[in-house]
Amino acid sequence: MFDLARTRADFPILHQQVNGKPLVYLDNGATSQKPRCVIDALVHYYERDNSNVHRGLHALSMRATDAYEGARARVAKFIHAADPAEIIFTRGTTESINIIAHGWARAHLKAGDVILTTEMEHHSNLVPWQQAARAVGATVRYIPVLGADAEGGLDYAALDTLLTPAVKLLAFTHISNTLGTINDAARLCARARAIGAVTVIDAAQSIGHTRIDVEALGCDFLAFSGHKMCGPTGIGVLYGRRDLLDQLAPDETGGGMVVSVTYEGATWKPSPERHEAGTPNIADAIALGAACDYLDEIGRDAIAAHDHHLAQIAMEKLSVIPGIRIIGPRAGQPRGGLVSFAFAEVHAHDIVTFADEDGLALRGGHHCNQPLMRKLGLTSTTRASFYLYNTAAEIDVLVASLHRIQKFFVG
Amino acid sequence: MSADLSELYQQVILDHNRRPRNRGKLPTANRVAHGNNPSCGDECSVHLRLDGDRIAEITFDGSGCAISQASASLMTTQLKGKTAAEAQKLYDEFHHIVTTGEAPAEISDLAAFAGVHTFPARIKCATLGWHAALNALKGDPLPATTETHKD
Numbered sequence: 001m002f003d004l005a006r007t008r009a010d011f012p013i014l015h016q017q018v019n020g021k022p023l024v025y026l027d028n029g030a031t032s033q034k035p036r037c038v039i040d041a042l043v044h045y046y047e048r049d050n051s052n053v054h055r056g057l058h059a060l061s062m063r064a065t066d067a068y069e070g071a072r073a074r075v076a077k078f079i080h081a082a083d084p085a086e087i088i089f090t091r092g093t094t095e096s097i098n099i100i101a102h103g104w105a106r107a108h109l110k111a112g113d114v115i116l117t118t119e120m121e122h123h124s125n126l127v128p129w130q131q132a133a134r135a136v137g138a139t140v141r142y143i144p145v146l147g148a149d150a151e152g153g154l155d156y157a158a159l160d161t162l163l164t165p166a167v168k169l170l171a172f173t174h175i176s177n178t179l180g181t182i183n184d185a186a187r188l189c190a191r192a193r194a195i196g197a198v199t200v201i202d203a204a205q206s207i208g209h210t211r212i213d214v215e216a217l218g219c220d221f222l223a224f225s226g227h228k229m230c231g232p233t234g235i236g237v238l239y240g241r242r243d244l245l246d247q248l249a250p251d252e253t254g255g256g257m258v259v260s261v262t263y264e265g266a267t268w269k270p271s272p273e274r275h276e277a278g279t280p281n282i283a284d285a286i287a288l289g290a291a292c293d294y295l296d297e298i299g300r301d302a303i304a305a306h307d308h309h310l311a312q313i314a315m316e317k318l319s320v321i322p323g324i325r326i327i328g329p330r331a332g333q334p335r336g337g338l339v340s341f342a343f344a345e346v347h348a349h350d351i352v353t354f355a356d357e358d359g360l361a362l363r364g365g366h367h368c369n370q371p372l373m374r375k376l377g378l379t380s381t382t383r384a385s386f387y388l389y390n391t392a393a394e395i396d397v398l399v400a401s402l403h404r405i406q407k408f409f410v411g
Numbered sequence: 412m413s414a415d416l417s418e419l420y421q422q423v424i425l426d427h428n429r430r431p432r433n434r435g436k437l438p439t440a441n442r443v444a445h446g447n448n449p450s451c452g453d454e455c456s457v458h459l460r461l462d463g464d465r466i467a468e469i470t471f472d473g474s475g476c477a478i479s480q481a482s483a484s485l486m487t488t489q490l491k492g493k494t495a496a497e498a499q500k501l502y503d504e505f506h507h508i509v510t511t512g513e514a515p516a517e518i519s520d521l522a523a524f525a526g527v528h529t530f531p532a533r534i535k536c537a538t539l540g541w542h543a544a545l546n547a548l549k550g551d552p553l554p555a556t557t558e559t560h561k562d
């Protein structure tokens with residue numbers, strides 16, 4: 001285990017009061033906080049190296065280019081990609097998935113084909129596939145989620161019937177942002193590969209929390225956001241196998257991604273430039289590299305163990321609150337560092353407003369997961385999501401606050 | 412509990428949240444409008460029977476936070492028997508209360524929502540049912556939402 005007090009000291013934002021109480025930030029599923037080294041990387045870049053990349057021959061431009069391409073190589077190492085050219089910088093998970101849904105899916109899918117996904121996807125890994133399917137006359141099918149509280153996770157047995165030759169693409173989340181379920185990504189990729197389907201992993205919730213090795217997972221594409229892994233907002237990654245990225249039509253065209261332009265047309269560079277038209281988000285990419293360094297210094301296995309530890313404590317202490325319904329894996333089962341729950345008598349937004357009084361940052365709502373909520377007969381849940389700087393004492397603050405809220409509304 | 416929070420969750424509001432009035436569908440309705448705030452998931456449909464220009468009967472159904480449900484419940488008790496013009500005037504007063512916290516003495520029940528003004532993010536919860544009701548009165552087929560405007 002790492003030194004929690006030292007880790008907390010790395011995050012300037014944590015040391016403040018909210019409504020007169022120490023901030024207890026449990027909204028990490030939405031976005032994580034940033035350590036000093038990431039903030040410093042941004043400041044350093046703007047104070048010392050700021051310049052446009054790739055096109056300049058002067059000192060600053062070369063420094064900026066080295067730092068930007070260095071960040072690409074750093075991210076490649078972070079997910080164990082074979083080649084930095086397999087890393088495309090995007091705005092985030094949503095844009096990464098859209099690039100595949102526009103470029104790959106529309107070029108390779110035809111009427112009658114099937115895009116397979118799951119019933120637990122974030123809207124960002126669902127709506128783009130529905131749109132792509134609509135555009136080409138393909139169908140979206142869903143791997144069911146088992147159990148009245150979705151406690152059973154994905155129905156892997158259903159893969160036998162769902163994985164037909166018509167399935168051309170399988171897209172799924174690594175860790176559910178609503179349930180905390182950890183999906184067996186390697187197993188899903190292997191099954192898809194066996195029938196020749198392309199795989200897309202939404203790693204938004206897993207990237208900063210667990211070790212990710214794209215080669216071991218055996219995926220074709222993987223998408224994530226920097227802001228959920230201690231990096232800045234506005235930067236994310238699309239990983240793709242080199243051969244797939246080099247064939248993929250660019251979603252955007254313009255400067256920086258062309259080999260030769262005439263008045264008649266243009267030709268494209270290979271990946272990654274091919275998929276990064278225009279001036280990229282240089283500063284945030286560099287700071288994302290710093291976030292990779294930070295997380296690896298602490299160790300993602302240690303972070304995963306910490307998440308698991310907090311989630312189990314939370315499960316134990318929350319499950320005894322009268323009237324609570326917790327969705328996702330049962331206590332004792334593996335789960336990511338988050339817990340989603342609902343009370344019949346108290347709406348999530350009332351909980352979040354009350355908890356805010358106690359300095360707690362929680363999230364209430366459908367978590368961009370409307371179809372799953374509907375399936376579970378819920379309109380919203382309250383979610384507490386943990387990260388490497390959260391403590392067991394903070395869970396006690398949450399539990400005390402929930403008891404108080406329950407008492408106020410139910411009596 | 413802070414003074415702001417106890418202002419927000421007045422007894423009147425808690426009571427309407429626990430025991431909503433006029434909740435459910437209305438088989439005799441001749442006007443129905445749906446309201447929803449997609450980013451927070453609150454939903455509220457208003458069913459009413461207009462008799463000439465007057466609201467003869469009114470019910471609501473849906474789901475959402477205590478503020479949105481209590482507001483819709485209380486609204487139904489206030490709107491019954493009113494004309495469309497009177498309903499609009501009442502809404503304008505309600506809107507003034509939830510955005511400024513100033514409540515004229517004569518409208519005591521709606522004044523329970525004065526505490527909302529210190530929680531700007533919750534104003535849209537308090538006004539959702541009202542927007543649905545006004546749409547129903549106008550015969551506006553579009554679902555109402557209070558997420559796109561400031562109120």
Ligand SMILES: Cc1ncc(COP(=O)(O)O)c(C=O)c1O
Pocket residue numbers: 029030091092093094095122124125173175176177202204205225
């Ligand atoms: C599982 C999952 N997928 C996708 C996203 C979308 O990420 P972003 O908004 O950074 O593009 C999120 C963020 O909430 C998420 O949790």
